[in-house]
Amino acid sequence: MVLIAGVVMGMISYLYSVYLVDPTYTSKGTLYVVNNSENQLKTYTTYDYTLSVQLVNTYSEILKSDTFCQTISKRLNSKVSASQVKAMLNMSGVGETEILQVSAVSKNPELAREVVQEVLNNAPQEIMRVVKAGSVEIIDNAALPTTPTSPNVRNNTLLGFLIGIVLS
Numbered sequence: 001m002v003l004i005a006g007v008v009m010g011m012i013s014y015l016y017s018v019y020l021v022d023p024t025y026t027s028k029g030t031l032y033v034v035n036n037s038e039n040q041l042k043t044y045t046t047y048d049y050t051l052s053v054q055l056v057n058t059y060s061e062i063l064k065s066d067t068f069c070q071t072i073s074k075r076l077n078s079k080v081s082a083s084q085v086k087a088m089l090n091m092s093g094v095g096e097t098e099i100l101q102v103s104a105v106s107k108n109p110e111l112a113r114e115v116v117q118e119v120l121n122n123a124p125q126e127i128m129r130v131v132k133a134g135s136v137e138i139i140d141n142a143a144l145p146t147t148p149t150s151p152n153v154r155n156n157t158l159l160g161f162l163i164g165i166v167l168s
Helices: 002-020 046-063 065-074 084-087 110-129 152-168
Strands: 025-034 089-093 099-106 133-139
Touching: 002 152, 025 046, 025 110, 046 089, 046 099, 046 110, 065 084, 065 110, 084 089, 084 099, 084 110, 099 110, 110 133
Parallel strands: none
Antiparallel strands: 025 099, 025 133, 089 099
């Protein structure tokens, strides 16, 4: 009985994940954040590194601002609104490095890639407009996602199987 309940719940979870949940795709790109701009002639110190790591958080907030999201929306010919751009975007520092990872999640893989690429292309100008110092360079351009990031059918099926066993 316990095994049957697990299999039934596992099948329900599988069918739900495959047929009822729309797949979402995530596109990613990365930026390199530097405290000093290229025109400054000084050596790169530990202080500059520490400040650059802290600037990753500041820059990510600037790039999630309403003003910047409106700019991205306009550059995409209003395919998505500024609020949709803001909801799609996620920015995070990569470990304790000077690298800022930009990602966008969408049901349309091409749209996710376009949003990330526009953010990457316009980030240096926006950072300079707001902060008036530092520099940002693109490391990796946005890639077109080929496989969905959600739902995770295998994990959902396993979770359903386990829930079925526990409930039985």
